[in-house]
Every structure is written in structure tokens, then in C-alpha cells.
Amino acid sequence: MLQTLLPILIFAALALGAAGAVRRIRLWRQGQRTPMVWRRLLLMPRRYLNDLHHIVARDKAMAHTHVATAGGFVAAMALALVVHGFGWRNPILGGLLLAASAVMFVGALAVNRRRLNSPTRPFPRKLSRGPWQRLSKSLIAYSLGMFLVSLPIVGFTPGNLVGVAPTVLGGGVLAIVLAAVLVWGLLEMLVGMGWGGPMKHAFAGSFHLAFHRRPERFDDNHPDASPKKTHDVHRGSRSTALFPLDLTAKTLGVEKPADFQWEQLLGFDACVQCGRCQSVCPAYAAGQPLNPKKLIQDMVVGMAGGSDARYAGSGHPQQAGGIDVGKPGFGHHRGGPSDAIVPQLVEAQTLWACTTCRACVEECPMMIEHVDAIVDMRRFITLERGETPEKGAAAIDNLIATDNPGGLDNASRLDWAADLEIPRIQDRPEGVDVLLWLGDGAFDMRNQRTLRSLVKILRAGGVDFAVLGEEERDSGDVARRLGDEATFQRLAERNIATLSRYRFARIVTADPHSFHVLGREYGAFGGDYVVRHHSTFIAELFDGGRISVAAPAQAETVTYHDPCYLGRYNGEFAAPRQVLAALGVDVVEMERSGYRSRCCGGGGGAALSDVPGRARIPDMRMEDVRTTGATTVAVACPQCTAMLEGVVEPRPRILDLAELVAEALVEPAPAVPETSTSSPSREEEPA
Amino acid sequence: MSPRESTVSPKTVALVSSGRHPVSGRAGRAREDARAVEMGLALVGAELSLGHAGDPQDASLQACLKEYLGMFHGLDDDRGGRLSLLAMSAEDDAVPRLAAWLEQSGVRLVLTGQRAECGEGSGMVGYLLAERLGWSIATGVAAIEHCDDHSVTVLQALPQGQRRRLEIRLPCLIAVDSVADAPRQSAFGPARRGRIELVTDLALASEARVDAARRDWQWEPARARPKRLKVVKSTNARDRFRAAAAKSSASNGQVLTDLTSEEAADKLIAYLRAEKVLAPGDQ
Ligand code: SF4
Ligand code: SF4
Numbered sequence: 011m012l013q014t015l016l017p018i019l020i021f022a023a024l025a026l027g028a029a030g031a032v033r034r035i036r037l038w039r040q041g042q043r044t045p046m047v048w049r050r051l052l053l054m055p056r057r058y059l060n061d062l063h064h065i066v067a068r069d070k071a072m073a074h075t076h077v078a079t080a081g082g083f084v085a086a087m088a089l090a091l092v093v094h095g096f097g098w099r100n101p102i103l104g105g106l107l108l109a110a111s112a113v114m115f116v117g118a119l120a121v122n123r124r125r126l127n128s129p130t131r132p133f134p135r136k137l138s139r140g141p142w143q144r145l146s147k148s149l150i151a152y153s154l155g156m157f158l159v160s161l162p163i164v165g166f167t168p169g170n171l172v173g174v175a176p177t178v179l180g181g182g183v184l185a186i187v188l189a190a191v192l193v194w195g196l197l198e199m200l201v202g203m204g205w206g207g208p209m210k211h212a213f214a215g216s217f218h219l220a221f222h223r224r225p226e227r228f229d230d231n232h233p234d235a236s237p238k239k240t241h242d243v244h245r246g247s248r249s250t251a252l253f254p255l256d257l258t259a260k261t262l263g264v265e266k267p268a269d270f271q272w273e274q275l276l277g278f279d280a281c282v283q284c285g286r287c288q289s290v291c292p293a294y295a296a297g298q299p300l301n302p303k304k305l306i307q308d309m310v311v312g313m314a315g316g317s318d319a320r321y322a323g324s325g326h327p328q329q330a331g332g333i334d335v336g337k338p339g340f341g342h343h344r345g346g347p348s349d350a351i352v353p354q355l356v357e358a359q360t361l362w363a364c365t366t367c368r369a370c371v372e373e374c375p376m377m378i379e380h381v382d383a384i385v386d387m388r389r390f391i392t393l394e395r396g397e398t399p400e401k402g403a404a405a406i407d408n409l410i411a412t413d414n415p416g417g418l419d420n421a422s423r424l425d426w427a428a429d430l431e432i433p434r435i436q437d438r439p440e441g442v443d444v445l446l447w448l449g450d451g452a453f454d455m456r457n458q459r460t461l462r463s464l465v466k467i468l469r470a471g472g473v474d475f476a477v478l479g480e481e482e483r484d485s486g487d488v489a490r491r492l493g494d495e496a497t498f499q500r501l502a503e504r505n506i507a508t509l510s511r512y513r514f515a516r517i518v519t520a521d522p523h524s525f526h527v528l529g530r531e532y533g534a535f536g537g538d539y540v541v542r543h544h545s546t547f548i549a550e551l552f553d554g555g556r557i558s559v560a561a562p563a564q565a566e567t568v569t570y571h572d573p574c575y576l577g578r579y580n581g582e583f584a585a586p587r588q589v590l591a592a593l594g595v596d597v598v599e600m601e602r603s604g605y606r607s608r609c610c611g612g613g614g615g616a617a618l619s620d621v622p623g624r625a626r627i628p629d630m631r632m633e634d635v636r637t638t639g640a641t642t643v644a645v646a647c648p649q650c651t652a653m654l655e656g657v658v659e660p661r662p663r664i665l666d667l668a669e670l671v672a673e674a675l676v677e678p679a680p681a682v683p684e685t686s687t688s689s690p691s692r693e694e695e696p697a
Numbered sequence: 698m699s700p701r702e703s704t705v706s707p708k709t710v711a712l713v714s715s716g717r718h719p720v721s722g723r724a725g726r727a728r729e730d731a732r733a734v735e736m737g738l739a740l741v742g743a744e745l746s747l748g749h750a751g752d753p754q755d756a757s758l759q760a761c762l763k764e765y766l767g768m769f770h771g772l773d774d775d776r777g778g779r780l781s782l783l784a785m786s787a788e789d790d791a792v793p794r795l796a797a798w799l800e801q802s803g804v805r806l807v808l809t810g811q812r813a814e815c816g817e818g819s820g821m822v823g824y825l826l827a828e829r830l831g832w833s834i835a836t837g838v839a840a841i842e843h844c845d846d847h848s849v850t851v852l853q854a855l856p857q858g859q860r861r862r863l864e865i866r867l868p869c870l871i872a873v874d875s876v877a878d879a880p881r882q883s884a885f886g887p888a889r890r891g892r893i894e895l896v897t898d899l900a901l902a903s904e905a906r907v908d909a910a911r912r913d914w915q916w917e918p919a920r921a922r923p924k925r926l927k928v929v930k931s932t933n934a935r936d937r938f939r940a941a942a943a944k945s946s947a948s949n950g951q952v953l954t955d956l957t958s959e960e961a962a963d964k965l966i967a968y969l970r971a972e973k974v975l976a977p978g979d980q
Contacts, residue, residue, distance in 0.1 A: 262886050396770045396884030403882040411718040411725055419720050496885040 012159055012185055016094040019193060023200040030204025031213060037313055038217075038279065040347045041272030050220040057219040057228045061245055066375045069286075075120040079149060080212070082114025083199065086156050093163060104163030111157035118149035136285025136303070140322025145198060145208040152195025158188055206314065211282040215376055218280040222377060223273040224249040234581075250368065250579045251530040252385055255495040263389025263493065267312035268347045274383060278309040280376045283323055287370035287380065290602075292609040292631075293363040293616070297624025299328040300363035302370040302380045308356050309383065312345035318355075326360050327623070351387060361387050362399050363621040366491050366614030367574040372605055388493030399619035402492045409497055413483035413504075418453050421480040426458035430465055435476040441513030444468070444475035444547075447528065449521030450484055451648030456655060457520075460648065463672035464520055464544055470675050471556040475518070481508050487523040490531070491614040499535065502527075506537035516540035518547045520668060522575035522647045523613075530580070543576055545646050545667050549585040552592040559674035561594050568595045568670075569640035569662075571631065571654070572607035573647035586646050589667050593674055598638040608634060612649035628653040635662055644670060707805035707846055707867055711737040712748050712795065712822075713780075715761045717815040724761040729810025731880035733873040734768050737808045738881070740841055743772040747780040748798065750791035753895055766891025767883030777890030784897050790908035792822060796829045797899045805868040806849060811836055817911075823872045833869040839876050857942055 039046075067073040089107040092098050125146050127133035203209040219228075226232050226247040234247035255262065264270055287302040288294055294301050304318075304325050311318050319341035345355035352358050361384055370380045392398045398406060408417035424432070435445060446468070451457030468475050486501035505528075517539050519525050529541035542550075551557045570590060576582050583604050590597050602608045611617065611627025632654060635643045642663045645651050654664045711734045716727030737745040747765055751758050762780055769778035781802075783794045799807060812820035827834035839854040847867055852860045854874040865871075929940040953964060969975040 257885070257889075393884055394770065394886035396767065396882040396887065398882060407882075411723050412721045417720060494885070 012189060013097075015189060016159065016192075017097065019189075019196055020090060020095045023196040027200040027202075027204035030201065030206070032204075034204060034206065034210070034214070034279070035217075037347075038214075038272050038276040040268045040313065041270045041275040042268075043272050046221075051217070052220075053228070054216045054220045057222075058216070060230075061228050062215075062219060062375060062377065064245055065373070065377070068373075071120075072124075075117050075124070078113050078117030079121060080117075082110050082112075082117055082153065083149075085110035086114055086153070087199070090156060090160070093160065099163050101164050104160055107160045108157060108164060111153045111160065115150065115153035115157065118146065118153050121146045121149055134285070135324060136289045138283040138285070138321070138323035140320065141208045142283055142322065148195055148198035148202075151191050152199050155188060155192035155195045159192060208282075211280055211376070214276060214279040215282070218273075218277045218376065218378075221273050221276060223253075223271060223277070223379065223382075227377065248579065248581050250526070251534070252490060253382065254499070254534045255389060257496055257499065261390070262393040262495070263391070264383075264386040265350050265390045265394065266348050267309060267345065267351065269390075270309075270383070270386065274379070274386075275309070275313050277376070277378045278306050278313065278383070281306045281310070281378060282376060283307070284375060285323065286373040286375065287378075288324060290369040290373050290606065290608075292365060292367060292369065292611060292627045293621075293623070294327065295608075295625075295630060296611070296627045297327045298359075298363035298621045299326040299357065299623075300360045300621075301326050302364075305356065305360060305384070306378060306380065308343065308345070308351075311343070312349070312351055312355050313347055315346040317341050317344040326357075329357065329360075352391060356387070358391060358397065359621050361391070362402075362619035363616065363623075364614055365574070365609045365611055365616040365627070367609035368578045369574075369606070369609065372578050385491065385493060388491075389495055390493070392493035393496060398492055398494070399621075401620065402488075402615050402618040405615075405618055406489055406492060406494050406497055409484055409486075409489050409501065413501070414450050414453060415484060415488055416450070416453050420483070423448060423452045423482060424477065424479045426452060426455075426461065427465065427477075430462070432465060433476040434479050435512045435514065436479070436481070438476050439513075441515075442474050442476045443515045444473050445509075445512070445514035445517045446475050446477045447485075447517050447519035447521070447524050447541075448477060448482060449519055449524045449648065451521055454648060454652065456651060457648040460520055460651070460666040460668050463666065463668040466672045467548060467551070467557060467668060467675065468518075471551040473551075473556075476514070478508065478512075483508070485524040485527040487527045488615050488618070490527070492618070502532055502535045502537065506532060506535055509537065509539070516542055518542045518544055520544040520646075520648065520666070522573045522580070523649065526575045526579050543580075543582055543585070543646070545576070545586040545589055546582060548667065548671055549588040549592075552589065557671070558676050559593055559671065560676045562674065566595050566642060567598055567638075567640045568642045568644050569598050569600055569635055569638045570603065570644045571600070571610065571635070571646075571650055572603055572605075573645070573650050574607065574609050574613055576646060577607055578605055586644070586667055589671060590644060593670055595642075595670075598640055600634045600638055602634060610647075610650040610653040612653040617649070617653065626657075628657050632657040632661055642670075706741040706744065706844060707849075708803055709737055709741045709744065709806040709808065710746055710748050710799065710802075710804045711765075712807060712809040713762070713765050714749065714810070714813045715751070715758055715815065724757045726761065726764045726880065726883065727810055727814045728880075729812070729873055729875055729877075731765070731768070731810075732875065732877040733808040733810055733871075734765055735878055735880040736838075736841060736871075736873055738768060738772065739878070740844060743769065743774050743776055743778070745778070747778060748783065748795065749780060750783040750785050750789075750794045752786055753782055753784050759893065762893055763888040763891060764883045766893070767885065767888030768881050769887045769891060770884050771881065775890075777887060777892065780891065780893045781896045782893050783899065784895055785906075788908060788911065789906055790911075792825045792829060793901055793906070794899055795822075796826055797901055798896060799826070799830065801899070806844070807832075807868075807870040809870070809872055811872040811874065823870055827870045830868070830870075833865050834872065835863055835865055835869065836872040837874040838871045839874050840878070841871070857939070 063073065066076055086107060089103055089110060093100070093103050093107055125133065125137065125143060198207060199209055203213045222228070226234065226249040229246045232247035261269055267275065283303060285303050291300065291302050301324055303323060304321065307321050308318060321340050325340060343355050345351060352361070364384045366381050366385070368381055405415040408415050412418060413420045435442060448461060452461060483501050483505050485505065486498035489501065490498035517528060519541065522543060525541055525543045528539055532539070568590060570586055572583060587597065608631050609627060610631050640662055642665055643654065644667055645654065645664055646667050651664055651666060713730040713734060714727050715724045716730065718725055734747065749762055762782065766778040766780055781798065783798055785791065785794055809823060812818050823834055823836065835851055835853060837854045838851045839860060840852045841849060842852060842862070843850040848864055849867060849869065850862065850864045851871060853863055854876045855861055929937050931937055953961065956964065966975065970977060
């Protein structure tokens with residue numbers, strides 16, 4: 011009986027699944043379309059094995075589990091199609107099918123073990139229950155069912171089976187039970203794959219890998235791809251520049267799910283709800299109303315239409331369904347492909363809480379681009395609705411009026427260096443080696459100390475450098491992350507026009523945000539420069555023997571905080587550590603360092619939108635520092651410095667790499683007075 | 698302020714001018730004019746239209762006017778704002794043009810800032826307009842409390858946070874104080890959608906075209922004048938605060954109420970004579 015039933019079951023499940031898949035593709039194609047190049051599907055296997063699995067493998071146990079389950083399933087399915095579907099009952103194939111089912115079964119057991127909820131091993135909070143919990147059982151059903159129905163092919167007849175089972179059941183009953191288990195498995199694995207069950211991740215994920223909007227991420231030979239894969243397990247390029255927005259487009263940014271590019275909708279649909287993004291998100295950890303995993307699921311709800319009632323993971327903190335809220339569960343947020351996302355589906359605070367630190371993107375095994383989506387939605391809020399959070403809007407107004415977010419006189423950008431006689435590039439028509447880009451830190455008293463240290467180092471190294479002075483404008487980083495692409499593009503065009511008038515070999519800056527924007531994002535507007543972060547440049551000076559430092563007087567333990575825009579955005583993890591090594595201090599790493607560094611809370615305009623939470627992100631980062639026992643935390647970004655110095659004392663010292671090096675220089679440059687200037691600065695301005 | 702509950706709203710216009718950023722000197726929304734637009738949007742929503750008299754060839758002016766149009770968001774409909782640009786050159790007089798335009802378009806309520814941030818910045822435009830049109834004018838307005846087809850109730854800002862409620866017959870002109878509600882953000886999308894309509898067909902007497910008074914003036918850059926320091930000797934924090942917060946308010950005076958207009962005029966003339974503003978024989 012089973013022999014006649016099996017092919018019917020398998021093909022029916024395949025057909026049903028395929029029908030669902032077609033519908034699913036239609037859902038994705040509601041987005042803004044680019045032509046669908048089916049050939050790209052051929053890229054999928056390599057991208058899966060090379061790139062995706064690489065990220066999964068950061069969690070070894072899970073990687074093995076997934077290899078067993080997914081590999082077992084794919085093999086078992088292919089073999090079952092031949093053996094049971096087309097009826098080629100070859101014992102060798104049958105044996106292989108048994109083996110594959112067995113492997114999958116073992117994998118499925120591991121999946122279940124991970125999801126047990128016992129007092130000693132509570133259910134991991136990052137995972138989802140509901141259909142995902144069901145999937146763990148369905149995997150067992152499928153693998154076990156497939157194993158048992160395939161036994162006869164290698165010689166175990168139903169009679170033998172009956173001999174195993176209590177005879178009272180009888181062969182017929184057993185067959186029915188077996189068929190039911192198998193139907194369950196097939197429904198989940200094949201039908202569910204097309205119709206939006208948890209197995210959708212395999213189907214959507216494959217398409218997502220093939221049609222990913224940032225193909226450079228998979229390109230090992232990309233010029234940006236990091237050659238050394240030491241601290242950085244990234245393979246392709248860190249494709250991290252935001253996509254430029256066409257300011258003449260009909261809608262600016264994303265108002266409704268259908269405004270996303272279709273590849274983005276496809277990407278959201280690939281989410282496996284593994285919660286890795288949730289566990290690394292600084293905003294989530296601080297209890298701000300943002301859970302990147304829930305946000306992606308919200309996008310799926312919007313794309314497919316309906317409410318979030320069926321979501322069974324952790325919600326956005328402070329909102330219905332959030333862990334710390336007494337409110338009833340989900341179901342209060344609704345959406346549809348042509349309905350506005352904010353506020354029915356996602357509340358604006360959720361979007362403004364993001365620091366654009368990219369920890370989620372870095373960690374996501376499905377290579378989903380959370381930050382792109384968040385910035386797209388912010389663009390609509392800022393450009394169309396004019397509802398940027400108050401301080402953000404003020405910063406944008408200042409950028410428009412004065413070219414810096416503080417609303418200060420741009421001509422005072424060099425006041426801190428009044429006594430340093432820094433050469434202006436305007437006086438060097440023949441060109442210089444290094445153009446020192448100051449960034450908006452030049453208005454901040456704390457950062458002025460860093461800049462003075464950097465100037466001292468450059469002089470000690472005999473570097474031929476100059477500055478733009480009052481001709482320098484804000485890079486546009488904050489405006490862009492707050493969604494004001496118009497102001498960003500205006501600043502970018504003006505800066506590019508300014509830079510085109512002068513000659514220099516490269517730009518050096520102490521600000522990772524300027525570094526990222528000038529180096530990676532101006533290219534789209536015609537500005538191609540060699541840009542170096544000061545940590546890289548100082549490391550080069552050490553390498554070239556151009557500066558030397560005295561050994562530290564007393565032993566000191568230092569830890570280093572990776573700025574997001576230097577590390578995750580641009581892959582520079584090594585140079586700052588090289589500099590610290592050259593200084594001869596003891597370096598201890600925080601648990602979250604390198605590509606897993608935790609954001610200081612200052613990126614993406616989050617310091618301006620200042621969404622309230624349970625804790626402050628910089629406080630949490632300082633806790634990470636304290637745990638190492640370090641007495642000094644080395645930083646490499648004015649924003650990180652400001653955020654970490656905002657933590658109440660007593661706390662470890664916060665010193666920029668440039669300050670540490672300048673302190674230890676043995677041949678200090680002549681004529682660099684140590685006293686701080688009394689230049690007007692942000693701190694002295696009335697609020 | 699909940700003026701939206703007013704059922705009928707009179708045809709309302711906000712007159713705007715090009716502002717000047719105090720630090721960079723760049724053109725942009727003028728702070729008080731932007732508040733006038735905000736007040737208008739809160740009152741009549743997308744029905745508000747804007748007006749400006751200026752040089753249509755001036756690109757930075759266009760950009761600045763767009764910034765006002767960028768405030769047309771968060772309203773019931775997404776049509777985008779409209780601004781009428783009454784074409785004139787820098788030598789021309791804005792007042793007759795604005796007056797002719799307001800009359801011709803049947804406007805009954807005009808909102809504007811108290812004084813421009815550049816140009817003459819005399820603060821006189823509102824008064825001259827009201828005089829020419831024969832309208833009422835209220836200056837230093839902090840909020841509109843109520844508005845219907847015949848009258849408008851406003852709160853006028855007085856020194857030290859005091860407010861005075863005024864009920865004014867329409868049509869009238871309201872000059873908005875800097876303590877009014879802060880203007881909403883100017884957004885790029887609505888600014889892009891907003892339309893600037895050029896008005897060139899105003900019927901004007903030819904002698905009214907040119908600003909005659911201006912021709913004879915001598916122009917020189919303004920200098921910041923030294924401020925007289927108010928030294929408050931009191932050791933009492935409250936007094937020092939009051940002294941610091943006080944706008945120069947007259948220390949003596951009377952509030953006269955319930956007078957007929959004849960009596961009120963007599964009192965005023967008597968006061969002006971006493972202050973020697975009017976010569977004893979003047980009428
Ligand atoms: S978005 Fe990525 S990291 Fe987050 S739950 Fe989904 S698959 Fe996991
Ligand atoms: S970018 Fe950072 S803050 Fe934003 S959602 Fe991802 S992890 Fe959270």
C-alpha cells in the first residue's frame with residue numbers, strides 16, 4: 011500500500027510546494043523591480059558553502075547541526091525522489107537514503123536538544139517558538155518516517171517490521187501511522203517551504219543568496235576584500251556604503267513595504283529567526299524599543315499582509331510583546347504591502363534607536379541587510395514627513411546653514427590650532443602628501459586634544475601635511491544616517507568640489523565616520539580618494555621607522571575599543587593593535603572585540619535621537635572594559651571618546667591612540683606647546 | 698492651542714521673507730516668519746497659502762522660499778504648499794504689491810513675523826499694510842486661541858512671560874512673536890512638491906511701484922551697538938532673575954479700560970503732551 015501511496019504523496023507535496031513558491035515569488039516581486047536574472051541561481055551553491063556557511067560556522071555546534079540536518083535532508087529528498095518517487099528501488103540507493111535519513115535524524119535530535127527548556131538549560135531567548143518549535147519535531151518526523159519507509163528497499167520487509175512492532179498493531183495500522191508521520195514531514199518540509207512555513211528559509215535563502223543586492227560581499231577577489239583573514243572572518247568585500255538615493259524619484263525612501271527593492275523583500279523573507287542579530291544589538295541590550303530580528307519579521311508581515319500575532323520570538327523592548335512589558339502579546343501591529351509602515355507596523359522610535367553599528371548584519375547567517383532597511387525607512391520619515399527626532403532635525407538645520415552640526419562658525423574649525431601654525435593647503439599649490447581631514451571633532455574641546463596629539467605625531471614623523479581649514483565641511487555622515495540624503499548629497503558635492511581644487515596624495519583623518527564616508531561613499535558622487543584612518547597611518551609611520559617611542563614608564567593594561575565605522579564597516583582591526591603593540595603596553599581584549607565589538611552608542615545619529623532605554627549603551631560598553639581589568643581604554647574615534655567619557659567616574663581612562671602615541675614619542679616635534687588653547691568650542695557655546 | 702476645532706476658517710495667508718542665519722549669514726527661513734507659517738498650518742492646515750514679494754531671478758531666494766514650502770507636511774492632504782511670488786526688483790516697494798494682492802485674493806487673515814532679518818528690517822511692513830488696507834493689526838502674538846469667520850482670539854506676548862488675550866475683528870494682520878510655537882522641520886519632499894506661482898499682473902498705480910523713500914537713503918553696514926549693562930545690586934536671586942528676564946517694561950503707567958474711543962483718544966493725546974511728544978498746540 012505504501013508503495014503506491016508514496017509517489018503520490020511526494021509528487022503532491024512537491025506540486026503544492028511549488029504552487030506556494032510561485033505565490034511567494036510574487037510577494038517578493040511586489041517590491042521595486044529589477045529584471046530577474048535566473049542565471050544568478052547558479053551562484054547559490056558556492057555562496058552558500060563559502061560565505062553563508064562561514065558565518066554559521068562561528069557557532070561550531072550549530073554549524074554541525076545544520077550540516078547534518080540540511081545536508082541529510084537535501085540528500086534524503088533527492089534520493090527519495092528517485093527511489094520512492096520514480097520507483098527505482100535500487101538497494102544501494104536505498105542504503106544511501108537510509109544513511110541520509112539517519113544523518114538528518116541525528117541533526118534533528120541536536121536541533122531539539124538546543125530547544126529544550128529545562129531549569130539548567132533554559133530555552134535560548136534569541137530563538138523563536140511557535141512554528142519553529144514545531145519544525146524541530148517535524149524534522150524528526152520526516153527523517154524517521156523516511157528511514158522507516160525505506161527499510162524494505164534494503165531487505166527489511168513490512169513483515170520484519172511487524173515482527174519488531176507489537177503484533178497487536180498489525181501491519182495495516184502500522185502502515186497508516188507511518189504514512190501519517192511521513193505526511194506530516196512532507197507537509198512541513200516541502201509544502202511549508204513554499205507556503206511560508208519555517209522551511210521557507212531554505213527556499214527564500216537560496217534565492218536571496220543568488221539575488222543579493224550587494225554581490226561584492228561574496229567576491230573574494232574584490233579589491234576591498236581583506237587579504238588577511240585573521241581577526242576578520244569576512245570573506246568578500248565589506249560592502250558597507252549606503253546606496254545613493256535618487257532625489258528626483260517619486261517617493262523618497264521607503265514608506266510601505268512595496269517601496270523596498272524586491273531583493274530586500276526577498277532578503278527579509280529568508281530570515282531563520284535565529285536571533286543572532288538580537289543578541290548582538292546594542293540597542294536591544296539597552297532595552298531600547300528595537301529588536302532587529304523582530305524588525306525583519308515586521309517587514310515580512312508587511313510584505314505578506316496581516317498582523318504580527320503569529321510571531322513567537324522576543325519583541326521590541328517597551329512595546330507589546332516586548333520582554334519587559336506587561337502588555338498582552340503580539341497582534342497590535344499590522345501591515346500590508348501598500349500600507350504605510352510607520353507607525354502601524356513599526357513605531358518610529360524603533361527605527362531611531364538603531365546606531366547603524368552593523369553588528370546585526372555582521373552576525374546574520376542569512377546575510378540580511380538590516381541597516382539598509384532602517385536607513386531607507388528613516389529617509390522617508392525625514393525627507394517626506396519631516397519627523398526627524400528634534401535634536402537630529404536641529405543638527406540637520408545647522409548643517410544646512412553652517413556646514414557643521416553644532417551650528418558653529420565654520421571659520422572657527424581651526425581655532426584650536428591657532429598656535430600650531432598648521433599649513434593650509436591653499437598655500438601649497440604644488441600639493442602635499444597628506445591632507446589632514448579634521449572632522450567635526452575640531453569643534454569639540456576633548457577631540458581637540460586628540461587632534462593636537464595627531465599633529466605632534468605627524469610633525470615627529472616628518473610628514474608633509476596640510477589642512478583645508480574653514481573650507482572643510484562636515485562629511486555628511488550624520489545627515490545621511492538620519493535619512494537626510496538631500497543634505498548629505500549637497501555636502502558631498504561641495505566637499506568633492508573643494509577637494510578637486512587641491513593636490514594631495516591621500517587623506518588622513520582621526521574620525522572613522524569621515525574616513526568611511528570619504529573613502530567609501532563619496533565614490534558614488536565622483537570623489538575617489540585614498541583615505542587612511544590615523545591608526546593605519548600611525549602604524550605605517552612605525553613600520554617605516556619614522557617615529558619611535560619610549561617604553562612605558564610603568565606597566566599598564568590597555569584594552570582597545572573597535573569603532574564600528576573603522577572595524578565592521580572598513581575591516582581595519584589590525585592597525586590599531588599594531589600601534590598598541592609598538593607602544594609596548596599590555597593589551598587585553600574585551601570579550602566583544604574585533605568584528606564583534608559592541609557599539610559605543612554614538613553612531614547613526616543615535617546620540618541625537620537619544621531613544622530612552624533601560625540602560626545606556628556606553629555604560630554597557632564601559633562594563634565590558636571594566637571586566638578586562640584594564641586601566642585605560644584606547645579609542646580611535648571622537649564619537650566613541652565622547653560617549654565613553656560620558657560614563658560617570660570612577661572609570662578607566664579614555665585615551666585616543668594618537669594621545670597614547672604622542673605621550674610616548676621620544677623625539678617630540680619642536681614648538682608644539684602642550685597647553686590647551688582657549689579657542690571657542692562646542693562646550694563653551696550656550697546650548 | 699487647539700484652533701483646529703474652529704469650524705469655519707477665513708482665507709489665510711502667511712507672508713514670509715528671506716532670513717539670515719546669525720552665524721553664517723546664509724539665507725534660510727526667518728525665525729519669526731517660520732513661526733507664522735507654523736501658526737497658519739496649525740490653524741487652517743493645507744489651506745494656508747504663502748506670499749512673498751521679491752526678485753524671481755534670485756536663486757538663493759527661491760531655495761529659501763522652498764524651505765517654507767517644506768513645512769507642508771503632517772496635514773490632512775498631501776497636495777503640497779503654494780506660494781505666490783509677487784515679482785519685483787530690489788528698488789521696488791513691497792507694500793503696495795502685497796496690499797493689492799491681498800485685496801484681490803480675498804484674504805481675511807494675514808500672519809507674518811514682526812520684522813525681517815535682512816534688508817531694511819524696519820518692522821514697518823505689517824503696519825503699512827494694515828494702514829493701507831484699513832485692517833486691524835496685532836503684534837507680538839504668541840498663539841491663536843480661536844478663530845471663526847468674523848473674529849480671531851489671540852494671546853499677545855508681554856514681558857516676563859505675561860500674556861494678554863485680544864479679540865480682533867477680521868480682516869486683520871497678525872505679527873507673530875518669537876515665543877510662538879517652534880516651526881516644524883522643513884522637509885525635502887514637500888519642498889520639492891510645493892509650487893511657487895509668479896504673480897506679475899497686479900494692477901498698481903505707477904507711482905506706487907518704486908520705493909521712493911529708499912532712493913534717498915544712504916546705506917552702510919549695521920554695527921552692533923554697545924548695550925547698556927543693567928547692574929543689579931540685589932543679593933536676592935529672585936530679584937536678579939526678574940531683572941535679567943525683564944524686557945524693558947515701563948515702570949509706571951495706567952491700564953485704562955471701558956472708555957469710549959473719544960475718551961481714549963483724549964487720554965492718549967494728554968499723555969503724549971505730557972511726554973512732550975506733541976507740542977502743546979498740536980492737534
Ligand atoms: S535577521 Fe538574520 S540574524 Fe536576525 S534572526 Fe533573522 S536570520 Fe537570524
Ligand atoms: S545596526 Fe546595530 S543598533 Fe542597528 S539594529 Fe543592527 S545591531 Fe542593532
